[in-house]
Amino acid sequence: MRILFVLKSLALIRHFDEVLTRLADKHQIVLAPTKFGDDHALPDALVKHPNCSVLQQSPKRADGAREVAILRSARDFLRYHEPTLAGASANRRRALSNLVRVVSRGTRTLPDDLPDLLVPLTLQEQRGLRETFSHLETLIPPDPRFAQFLTEQKPDVLLITPLVSFGGLHSDFVKAARWLGIPSACLVFSWDNLTNKGMIHERPDRTFVWNEIQRKEATDLHGLDPSTVVATGAPRFDLFFRQTATTTREAFCSGLGLDPGRRLIAYLASSPIVSAREPAFVTSWVEAIRASTNPVLRDAQIVIRPHPRVKTIWQDYPAFAKKGPADARYPGVAVTNPKSANGDAGLFDTLFHADAVVGLNTTAELEAGILGKPVYTIRVSEFATGQTGSHHFHYLLREHGGFVECANTLEQHLAHLAAGLSGSVDQDHVRTFIERFVRPHGLDTPVAPLLAEAITEWARQAVADRPHTPPAATHRTPQLPVESERAAGASRPAKAQVVYDKAPLFILAETRAEREWRLDPGRKEPWTVAWLDNNVRPGDVVYDIGANVGVFSLIAAANLGGDGTVIAFEPGFATFARLCENIRLNNFTRVIVPVPVPLSHQPGLQRFRYKSMEPGQSRHRFSAQAWNPTDKTKSTEQPMLAMSLDQAIRDFGIPRPTLIKLDVDGAETLVLQGGSETVRHPALRSVIAEIDPDCEAAVLDILGQSGLTLVGHHKRKKKPGPWYGVFRRS
Numbered sequence: 001m002r003i004l005f006v007l008k009s010l011a012l013i014r015h016f017d018e019v020l021t022r023l024a025d026k027h028q029i030v031l032a033p034t035k036f037g038d039d040h041a042l043p044d045a046l047v048k049h050p051n052c053s054v055l056q057q058s059p060k061r062a063d064g065a066r067e068v069a070i071l072r073s074a075r076d077f078l079r080y081h082e083p084t085l086a087g088a089s090a091n092r093r094r095a096l097s098n099l100v101r102v103v104s105r106g107t108r109t110l111p112d113d114l115p116d117l118l119v120p121l122t123l124q125e126q127r128g129l130r131e132t133f134s135h136l137e138t139l140i141p142p143d144p145r146f147a148q149f150l151t152e153q154k155p156d157v158l159l160i161t162p163l164v165s166f167g168g169l170h171s172d173f174v175k176a177a178r179w180l181g182i183p184s185a186c187l188v189f190s191w192d193n194l195t196n197k198g199m200i201h202e203r204p205d206r207t208f209v210w211n212e213i214q215r216k217e218a219t220d221l222h223g224l225d226p227s228t229v230v231a232t233g234a235p236r237f238d239l240f241f242r243q244t245a246t247t248t249r250e251a252f253c254s255g256l257g258l259d260p261g262r263r264l265i266a267y268l269a270s271s272p273i274v275s276a277r278e279p280a281f282v283t284s285w286v287e288a289i290r291a292s293t294n295p296v297l298r299d300a301q302i303v304i305r306p307h308p309r310v311k312t313i314w315q316d317y318p319a320f321a322k323k324g325p326a327d328a329r330y331p332g333v334a335v336t337n338p339k340s341a342n343g344d345a346g347l348f349d350t351l352f353h354a355d356a357v358v359g360l361n362t363t364a365e366l367e368a369g370i371l372g373k374p375v376y377t378i379r380v381s382e383f384a385t386g387q388t389g390s391h392h393f394h395y396l397l398r399e400h401g402g403f404v405e406c407a408n409t410l411e412q413h414l415a416h417l418a419a420g421l422s423g424s425v426d427q428d429h430v431r432t433f434i435e436r437f438v439r440p441h442g443l444d445t446p447v448a449p450l451l452a453e454a455i456t457e458w459a460r461q462a463v464a465d466r467p468h469t470p471p472a473a474t475h476r477t478p479q480l481p482v483e484s485e486r487a488a489g490a491s492r493p494a495k496a497q498v499v500y501d502k503a504p505l506f507i508l509a510e511t512r513a514e515r516e517w518r519l520d521p522g523r524k525e526p527w528t529v530a531w532l533d534n535n536v537r538p539g540d541v542v543y544d545i546g547a548n549v550g551v552f553s554l555i556a557a558a559n560l561g562g563d564g565t566v567i568a569f570e571p572g573f574a575t576f577a578r579l580c581e582n583i584r585l586n587n588f589t590r591v592i593v594p595v596p597v598p599l600s601h602q603p604g605l606q607r608f609r610y611k612s613m614e615p616g617q618s619r620h621r622f623s624a625q626a627w628n629p630t631d632k633t634k635s636t637e638q639p640m641l642a643m644s645l646d647q648a649i650r651d652f653g654i655p656r657p658t659l660i661k662l663d664v665d666g667a668e669t670l671v672l673q674g675g676s677e678t679v680r681h682p683a684l685r686s687v688i689a690e691i692d693p694d695c696e697a698a699v700l701d702i703l704g705q706s707g708l709t710l711v712g713h714h715k716r717k718k719k720p721g722p723w724y725g726v727f728r729r730s
Contacts, residue, residue, distance in 0.1 A: 014236065191437075267305065274361045551582075
């Protein structure tokens, strides 16, 4: 049997790796991510499995499908006005943000101070809206590109996750599968999967959920037939159930500079969606603990585990920035370095040796429950809008049948925490909830074998019951556009005007990155636009290093007024092709010179890893590591012939720059080391550079030693991360 598994990215494999390995032992598994760049997340068991393969292409919606995205996004937003979800203010804001993005083609975002827009619906109004949107969905035909993709792949069954996503892209796979008579099943991957991103717009034939709570969500919130929803448990925790501690309490605490003889509190940080200001809360929380008159609390040791996806936000707080003891203001406080988003050995050891656990709203609370630990939280909406504002937050709370003790005030929370540290823990209650929530077939029964067998049995029956004449055979076949003789995954880029006041500039916009980030450069980097407008003058030579699709090159060319040159360096193959198209589109072929090579500290074949193959994408990674034909190369990696900036000028006659814009996603040091002569030359007046924190010291040193002074500092977000520096020759 051939099973096609469509998933948002390979990073989600971690939720189902053992399930897929078991399925691959009996069937052919084809993984089809809709986002690329996460090949490293594929476990070795599947990389090496002869029955598992990964597709490197995914269909795009056909031309005109924007209206479908708007319709579904509106439905996603309106569902958070229904009585059951009216309290989910954070989910509602995310849905509105997505709707505005889709309607505006990515040119608008919600103001930070926009109040919650809640219009409470009555049950009758809810019913009317659901019926209207459901009817409209039936009028949407299968997208021809998705139908062609499935026809070419010839799966016996389709698996998909997460299916629930703003705009409902995955619903196009399910709709096309039903039209072709291919059975489909959704695998729920997280405890908030069915509530955090809108609706299931196209109902699959089977849905595998964790527990009875999610069965109720699937039927009540998404209208699924209860007979098609099966609760098997959460396979992602199977490994955690099997784990054992890798170190003793003494060794664990001593390695962090903590006292193993004192009570230990583990603080589990949440995702940025829950709180972008969590370190500020933790600061006040630690100070309150240290100020307590209760010695059990005051003398407790604290280990903080940042969320794997937002380790950078802790860097603005020096006390929490590095592994090991914090500074003198926070004695007995240490920070660990999480290695993965799943329960790794570091998380297990942290929880195993902890006497109590605290978190705002994070899945790791469930791992703590698996180990029978008391878990505590506190409502802090001023620090964490995604805590009480997320519908799933309430599921783990004791007041709703869960095991997490929730406080409304800091004083109440400290009282809860002190009781837990003193040994007041109802472990039977914790164990009962964990069994009901993640292993409903028994606490000692692994879920992966059950889910693999349930999928296999459903697939066999579904294939046997598959109609001999699928709907596609009795209806007009969806047609691809006449001009689309390209692959089914392609879509026609649209000519769109760049948001820029001083000149009419255009780019071809096809991908989400092009529409959201490239069309309006002033929204993403207003300082870069201002730098170009204020510094570029006729006769200049502007280097755009990391040109992407060329928007800033176009602005520079417009400011040159026909007198001067822009050298646009862009190594990514798809993005370079679009750069060339955009140069021609604006008649700048005599002004802008596209150069398809990466710049490095030395010449040679070096590794370039794509985050995505689509034009307009960024955050690719260039490594100075030399490429060797005998090395194992990931499918997202490409060896590239690199050269140094000084070499490009010396050996190939490229004119020397007067201005440099540098945006190379962490490779700044390599570029500047290879361009030491160039940046020291007096002809270079100014540089604007995106600076990764890991490169900051080296970049500042090189430019400072070259006579360039930092005169401007800009950031897109308040949280730690790359920043933009403007440098000028004294």
